[in-house]
Amino acid sequence: MKRAPIRCDVAVIGAGPAGLAAAVEAANEGAQNVLLLERDDHLGGILQQCIHSGFGLHLFGEDLTGPEYAERFIDRLSSTPVRPMLHTMVVELRPDRSILAVSRRGGLQEILPSAVVLAMGCRERTRGAIAVPGSRPAGVMSAGQAQRFINIEGILPGREIVVLGSGDIGMIMARRLHLEGCMVRAVVEAGSCIGGLSRNLVQCIQDFGIPLYLSHTVSEIHGQSRVEGVHVAPIASDGTLERGRAFRLDCDTLLLSVGLIPENELSRQAGIVLDRPTGGPAVDQRFQTSIPGIFAAGNVVQVFDLVDHVSACGTAAGAAAARYAMGKRAQVRESAVCAGAGVRSLTPQRVAGNEGMVPFFLRARAQTRKAKVRLIDGGDAVIQEWRFPIVRPPEMIRVEVDAGNLPQNGAYSFQITGESS
Amino acid sequence: MAEKTDLLIIGAGAVGTALARELSRLSLRILVVDRLHDVGGDASKSNSAIIHTGFDAPPGTLESRLVTQANPMYDRLAADLDIPFRRVGAILVALSEEEEAELPHILEKALANGVPDVERLEAAAIRGMEPAVNPAVRCGLLVPRESIIDPFLLVVAQAEVAASNGVEFSTGREVTGLQRHPGGFLVATSRGDIEASFVVNAAGMFTDRLSAQLGIKDFTVHPRRGQFHVLDRAAPVGVQRIILPVPTKTTKGRLLAPTVHGNWIMGPTAEELEDRTTHGTTQEGLAEVVRDVRRLVPGADPSWAITQYDGLRPVRTPDGYHLRSFPGIPGYLELSGIRSTGVTASVAVARYASDLLQQMGLPQAARTGPVTRRKGISCFREAEPAARAALVEGDPLYASVICRCETVTEAEILQAIRRTPGARDVDGIKRRVRAGLGRCQGGFCGSRIPAILARELGCTLHEVSKKGPGSEILNGGTKSQRRAAS
Numbered sequence: 001m002k003r004a005p006i007r008c009d010v011a012v013i014g015a016g017p018a019g020l021a022a023a024v025e026a027a028n029e030g031a032q033n034v035l036l037l038e039r040d041d042h043l044g045g046i047l048q049q050c051i052h053s054g055f056g057l058h059l060f061g062e063d064l065t066g067p068e069y070a071e072r073f074i075d076r077l078s079s080t081p082v083r084p085m086l087h088t089m090v091v092e093l094r095p096d097r098s099i100l101a102v103s104r105r106g107g108l109q110e111i112l113p114s115a116v117v118l119a120m121g122c123r124e125r126t127r128g129a130i131a132v133p134g135s136r137p138a139g140v141m142s143a144g145q146a147q148r149f150i151n152i153e154g155i156l157p158g159r160e161i162v163v164l165g166s167g168d169i170g171m172i173m174a175r176r177l178h179l180e181g182c183m184v185r186a187v188v189e190a191g192s193c194i195g196g197l198s199r200n201l202v203q204c205i206q207d208f209g210i211p212l213y214l215s216h217t218v219s220e221i222h223g224q225s226r227v228e229g230v231h232v233a234p235i236a237s238d239g240t241l242e243r244g245r246a247f248r249l250d251c252d253t254l255l256l257s258v259g260l261i262p263e264n265e266l267s268r269q270a271g272i273v274l275d276r277p278t279g280g281p282a283v284d285q286r287f288q289t290s291i292p293g294i295f296a297a298g299n300v301v302q303v304f305d306l307v308d309h310v311s312a313c314g315t316a317a318g319a320a321a322a323r324y325a326m327g328k329r330a331q332v333r334e335s336a337v338c339a340g341a342g343v344r345s346l347t348p349q350r351v352a353g354n355e356g357m358v359p360f361f362l363r364a365r366a367q368t369r370k371a372k373v374r375l376i377d378g379g380d381a382v383i384q385e386w387r388f389p390i391v392r393p394p395e396m397i398r399v400e401v402d403a404g405n406l407p408q409n410g411a412y413s414f415q416i417t418g419e420s421s
Numbered sequence: 422m423a424e425k426t427d428l429l430i431i432g433a434g435a436v437g438t439a440l441a442r443e444l445s446r447l448s449l450r451i452l453v454v455d456r457l458h459d460v461g462g463d464a465s466k467s468n469s470a471i472i473h474t475g476f477d478a479p480p481g482t483l484e485s486r487l488v489t490q491a492n493p494m495y496d497r498l499a500a501d502l503d504i505p506f507r508r509v510g511a512i513l514v515a516l517s518e519e520e521e522a523e524l525p526h527i528l529e530k531a532l533a534n535g536v537p538d539v540e541r542l543e544a545a546a547i548r549g550m551e552p553a554v555n556p557a558v559r560c561g562l563l564v565p566r567e568s569i570i571d572p573f574l575l576v577v578a579q580a581e582v583a584a585s586n587g588v589e590f591s592t593g594r595e596v597t598g599l600q601r602h603p604g605g606f607l608v609a610t611s612r613g614d615i616e617a618s619f620v621v622n623a624a625g626m627f628t629d630r631l632s633a634q635l636g637i638k639d640f641t642v643h644p645r646r647g648q649f650h651v652l653d654r655a656a657p658v659g660v661q662r663i664i665l666p667v668p669t670k671t672t673k674g675r676l677l678a679p680t681v682h683g684n685w686i687m688g689p690t691a692e693e694l695e696d697r698t699t700h701g702t703t704q705e706g707l708a709e710v711v712r713d714v715r716r717l718v719p720g721a722d723p724s725w726a727i728t729q730y731d732g733l734r735p736v737r738t739p740d741g742y743h744l745r746s747f748p749g750i751p752g753y754l755e756l757s758g759i760r761s762t763g764v765t766a767s768v769a770v771a772r773y774a775s776d777l778l779q780q781m782g783l784p785q786a787a788r789t790g791p792v793t794r795r796k797g798i799s800c801f802r803e804a805e806p807a808a809r810a811a812l813v814e815g816d817p818l819y820a821s822v823i824c825r826c827e828t829v830t831e832a833e834i835l836q837a838i839r840r841t842p843g844a845r846d847v848d849g850i851k852r853r854v855r856a857g858l859g860r861c862q863g864g865f866c867g868s869r870i871p872a873i874l875a876r877e878l879g880c881t882l883h884e885v886s887k888k889g890p891g892s893e894i895l896n897g898g899t900k901s902q903r904r905a906a907s
Contacts, residue, residue, distance in 0.1 A: 039822065089822040100806075102820040102830075107813045126862040128651070128728030135701040136730065138887035138894050141867060148868045154902040155882055155895045180899055224699060225891035241704065252896065265826070268655070 003109055008033040009325035011099055011113035012318070013090050013266065016045025017307050018298025019119030020073035021314030022321065026117070027080035029322035034082040035111065037101055039089040043077070044070030045121060046144070047307065049151045052172050054199070058308035069307060093118075093266040097293050114325035117317050118267060118281070118289070118296040122303050124169075125259035132164070132256075134221030134230070143169040143257040147176070156180060158253030162230050163187045164218045166205075168196035168305075168394075170257020175204035184210050185249045188232050190217040193367055195257070196394050197305060218254065219246050227252050260303040270294065277345035278302040284334065284350040285358040285403070286320035287313060292329075295321045302347045302361060305396045309361065333408035340376065342368065342416030344393060354403045362397040364416050371418035375401060378411045391416060423607065423614035426452040426589075428783065431596050431608075431631060432623035434462020435576055435764045436756055439771035440621060442579040445586035446791040449784065452617070453580075453588060454610060456595035456627075458889025459849045460580045460842050461573050464625055465764055466852065467700075467732030468647070469689060470680055471663060472506070472568040473765045477673070480533035484742040488762050489535045491769035492566055498768055502578035503797035504571060505681035511567035511663035512542065512551060514558050514717050520667035521559050527667070528562065539564050553659040553718050567663050571681050572764045573852040578795050580842050585792035590842040593889055596624075599634040605752050619752045619783055621774065626697045626735040628757035635750055640743070640757065644697050644733035647689025647761075648706040653860050654683040656725030664717050675713035677721050682855065687714040687721055689732065702729045727860045734761045742766070744773055746781050754778060798836045798854055802828035823873070824866040826859020834870065838877045845878065847871065848888045871895070 009031040012023045015038035023036040042048055047055070050066030057063060060072065077084070085103065092100035099111040124142040139158055146157045147169060161177050163170045166189040178184045187205060192215050194201050205212050219233035219241055233246035262280035264272075273290035275282040280301040281289040287297050297317035298310040323329075332353035337360070339346050344363040351358055362373065371391040375384045383406075386399050397416075406412060428444065430437045433455035441453050457463065472495050475488030499506035515521040524541060531539040542561045547554055550563075580590060591612070598609030605618035622631045629642045652658060658677070666674035677687045690706040711723045737743070737758035744756050754777055756770060763770075779785060799812055801819055812819040818832035837844040837853035844850045847857065847870055856870060857863035863870075871885040871894055878885075886892045898906065 039825070087821070089825065091822065091828060102813070102822060104817055104821045107817065107820050108810050123861045124864050126727065126860075126864065128726055128862055129724075129860075131650070131702075131704075131707055131723065131726055131729055133702045133704045133707065133729075135699070138892040141894075142864050145864055145867050149895060150899055153868065153872075153882065154899045156897050156899060157894070158896045219704065220701070225888070226893070 003107065005110035005112050006035070007112045008035045009113065010115045010117060010318070010321045011035045011037060011111050012117040012119055013037050013093070014045065014119035014121055014300070015043045015084060016119060016121050016298065017047055017070070017073065017310045018121070018300070018314035018317070019117065020044070020070070020077060021311040022117040022119055022297050022318030023082045024073060024076045024080055025315045025318030026322040027082050029319045031322035031325050032081065034080070035113070036077070036082050036084040037088045037090055038084060038086050041086055043074050043084060043086075049148045051151050052176070055307050058306065059311055073311070090266060093270040095271050095291060097291070114293065115321040116294045117321045118294065118300050119298050119314060120263040120266065120300045122260040122262050122299040124256070125261055127256055130258055132218050132221060135224055137221070137223040137225055137227050139223070139227035139253045140221060141253075141255060143167070143173045143255045146173055146255050150176060150180070156182065157255070158227070158251070159183065160185060160251040161253045161255060162218070162249050162251045163255045163257060165189060165256055165258035166194040166196055166212070167257035167259060168200050170255060171196050171200040171204040173255055173257070174210050175208055178208045178210060185251050186211045186213055186232065188213045188216050188218060190215070190235055193392065194394070195259070198392070198395070217241070219243065221254060227254055230254055260299065262300050262303060264300060267296065267300070275345070275349055277339055278347060282349040283347060284352040285348045286352065287317035287348070288320060288352070293324050302345060304361070305394060309396065309398070335406045335408055335410045335412060337412045337414070340413035340415040342366070343414050346414055351403055351406050354406065354408060356403050357400045358403050359398060359400050360414070362399070362414055362416070364391040364393050364397065367392045367421050368416060368418040369421045371416055373397060373399060374415045374417070376413055376415060383412070391418075423616045424452070425616045426450045427617070428452070428619040428621065429454065429606070429608060429615055429617035430621045430623055432462065432625055433457075433460040433576070433580065433590060433592065434465035434623065434625055435572065435767035436759055436770050437462070437621070437623035438576045438579040438583065439767040440623060440774050441583035441588045443771040443775045444778070445583040445588045446788055447784070448786045448788045451583070451588045452591060452615065453583070454591045454594045454596060454615070456593070458593040458846060459844070460590055460592060461576045461852060462625060464732055464734050465576055466573045467730050468572060468734070468761065468764060469676065469678060470569055470572050470686065471678060471765070472570050473762055474536045474564055474566045475534050475762070476531035476536040476539050476564050477527060477668060478534055478762065480530055482741055483744065484762060484766065485534050487742065487766040487769040487773060491766050492568070494768050495568060495570070499570070501794045502575070502582070503795060504574040504578050506568060506570045507681055508566060508568045509662050509679060511564040511665050512547060512554070513562040513564065513665045513667055514547065514554055515560050515667050516555060516557055516716065517559070523667050524560065524562055536564070538566065551660050551662060551664065553720050554664060555717055555719055569663070569678060569681050570764075574797070575764065577842070577853060578797070581840060582792055582795045584841040585795070586788055592842070596631065599631055601635070601750065619754070619778065619781070621778075622753070622755045622757070625759070626733060628735070628755060632755050632757070635753060637747065637755065641738050642735045642757070643738070644694045645736045646692040646694050646706075646731050646733055648702045648710060648731045649686050649688030649729060650707060650710055650723055650726045651728045651730070652685040652687070652721070652725040653727050656685060656722065658685045658718065658721055660718060666713065666717055675710050677714045677718050684727070685721070687711070693736070694733070697733065700731050700733065702731050728862060736760060742770075744770065744777065746777055752781065754781065798833050800833065800854070801830045823869050824856035824859065826861050827855045829854050829856040829866070831873065834873055835877065838874065846886045846888050846892070847874070847894065850874070
């Protein structure tokens with residue numbers, strides 16, 4: 001059944017932390033008609049399965065669980081006229097910002113928004129993407145999937161667990177499974193330092209005596225029907241696998257926490273320019289993508305370390321989308337900012353106009369002590385410099401720059417120097 | 422009491438199901454058993470997904486004859502079965518002097534095999550047709566009718582047609598004994614005995630073991646493993662056709678092929694193994710695939726891989742297709758030696774086998790009004806906008822997307838479960854409607870599909886498996902669940 005298209009000021013795709021914040025702020029900014037499109041049956045996205053604490057320290061000064069953190073925004077949402085549409089999957093986003101969504105109740109639905117906020121979040125990197133060799137039995141799953149099974153469905157994925165990758169979800173699930181009485185044999189990390197936050201190393205791994213193998217990887221999965229074990233091999237400093245020193249760990253489950261990837265199927269479909277280092281749309285400080293009127297916020301732009309930052313992006317993107325929808329569009333020139341030496345990725349990649357403070361989020365390429373973060377211009381002149389005792393790739397660096405210091409049409413970059421460790 | 426049937430086919434792979442479909446026009450009780458928990462076979466579902474022309478088969482053999490015969494049958498077959506099939510063509514790429522020197526021999530062989538449309542291409546022509554091929558290409562051959570298919574859908578679609586005509590499929594049922602018996606055979610299985618007047622051995626890797634039970638011990642079978650990478654649809658590979666290396670004496674080499682679903686596959690290795698049921702990829706094997714394929718197409722980048730798999734091709738010693746009956750064992754038909762060309766040849770093998778069975782005295786009374794065609798499960802993702810609206814109108818569950826990467830809806834998943842033979846596990850759904858086969862590999866739908874399976878099959882989530890008993894996905898409740906239950 002083909003329904004009449006819905007016109008609205010702002011359509012937000014995804015009701016996780018970024019989308020919730022964007023929808024709330026779009027309404028606060030004065031957008032009358034805001035749709036919040038969510039494919040799942042609840043608001044809050046992945047936060048609802050993150051029953052551990054550690055959320056909200058920056059934004060609320062409190063240590064909240066994921067569902068508690070989500071509830072703060074859901075409460076705010078309920079006092080706005082935002083219309084949440086659950087069970088609604090956006091299947092097409094076109095360059096003219098029109099949307100095709102499907103839902104069991106509404107069938108196919110065309111939506112014609114004046115502005116769009118992309119807030120689809122991210123997905124987990126898979127076994128196939130890193131080509132872990134071996135058999136293909138049941139019992140290999142992503143840490144996030146296991147988290148959903150345990151915390152939402154109340155079912156364990158297995159009893160004897162090896163976790164490959166030390167992303168935050170991997171470490172958190174190692175602890176969760178340990179607390180459920182499972183035997184967590186090891187967390188195995190290919191890198192020479194952990195992939196997640198230092199606090200999770202302490203609180204999830206060390207506090208529970210879970211063995212951690214750095215510079216190791218799973219070299220083979222065993223078991224035809226169900227996982228029966230894995231071989232773990234050290235990785236030499238030249239990157240080769242030391243097969244001769246591999247050892248077997250018996251387990252019935254292998255969880256993967258080997259990275260998160262911004263979820264940009266729709267962005268690609270619409271022809272939005274994606275930034276290679278982040279994997280998300282290139283944005284300006286108001287989170288506008290390469291297509292005017294399409295904004296992007298949260299992990300869809302760049303995988304963040306803390307949900308507080310995700311919400312802050314959502315708030316900024318929601319406000320900007322509302323202003324765009326209400327016709328407040330200033331034509332301003334832009335400066336380009338790129339990742340220089342020592343910087344893996346950064347956002348925003350563009351700065352529009354020369355007013356206000358611009359928060360930048362940077363990821364370092366390597367763990368660096370006595371780090372100097374510098375913003376330099378095209379002629380290598382240092383515009384601004386910040387110092388940090390240590391920077392680590394999993395933890396983002398947030399610095400603020402006065403847009404007035406970035407003359408328009410310039411080309412700038414960030415650099416990180418210091419002692420590698 | 423043993424279950425009784427007129428004809429028992431052992432093996433529900435490409436050959437077994439093609440034969441089941443072929444014979445289902447007859448008014449007979451036909452039973453197909455397989456040790457695996459779904460139709461689709463083992464080798465039949467993990468291979469290069471190519472319908473060969475037979476241009477490089479050993480000339481003058483039964484294999485060459487059947488492969489050459491089968492290829493032209495696929496246009497009609499794919500239409501009847503409503504399955505994806507594309508005549509994309511293949512290009513053999515010669516990069517060295519030695520390889521170039523092989524081309525005239527290959528052309529000659531193609532002619533001898535009755536594949537006259539193979540033509541030589543010069544480097545410029547290849548570059549024009551496939552700009553992604555290694556610029557160092559010297560020359561090559563175009564094989565226009567080499568084609569691609571979804572091998573699992575080929576099998577499942579034929580099984581569905583056969584089932585519509587009353588053929589029964591009994592999966593997860595391993596044959597443990599085969600002996601002659603008054604009026605036919607007594608077949609012991611892991612789920613009860615079967616009495617059959619006719620037995621067809623289409624057991625692929627296990628054809629030798631079955632025949633041995635009847636005293637036929639003149640051949641053996643061992644597995645030759647082939648490992649593959651599957652690349653994301655979005656990968657910038659940029660080839661239209663199957664890209665083949667020039668085969669050498671030891672191997673046909675590693676190829677790059679588009680799939681009917683828009684992905685690319687690269688492989689396979691050729692490793693002689695002993696264990697017939699142990700699947701697995703290796704770092705070395707996958708690295709070899711990448712190295713060899715990148716020699717042909719430098720842009721085939723494994724960082725776009727979404728998954729890897731391996732197939733075990735049954736290798737017969739002595740080799741060659743052996744489709745044979747035995748005067749001393751009336752009613753027994755052995756279909757052995759059907760190797761990597763087996764998916765292609767299966768339809769021709771089925772006709773050939775059907776003729777043999779007729780000669781062996783299989784009753785030929787025709788079934789009235791046999792089903793010959795089958796409609797595939799309508800795919801939301803590939804439907805035009807108007808067709809999408811019609812799908813949703815017909816079944817609102819077409820608007821409930823379960824697998825976001827492949828845009829597979831709940832309606833499609835339910836059909837995959839409810840058809841006969843239907844999906845009983847997560848892999849069964851994946852292979853029928855592609856849910857979980859995309860770039861997130863079930864990261865999102867992996868928790869939703871088990872819930873649908875449990876609901877449809879009337880079991881608990883704990884009982885839902887990846888590929889049959891023993892491969893259950895979950896393992897018991899959390900502490901709070903256990904407390905609540907006690």
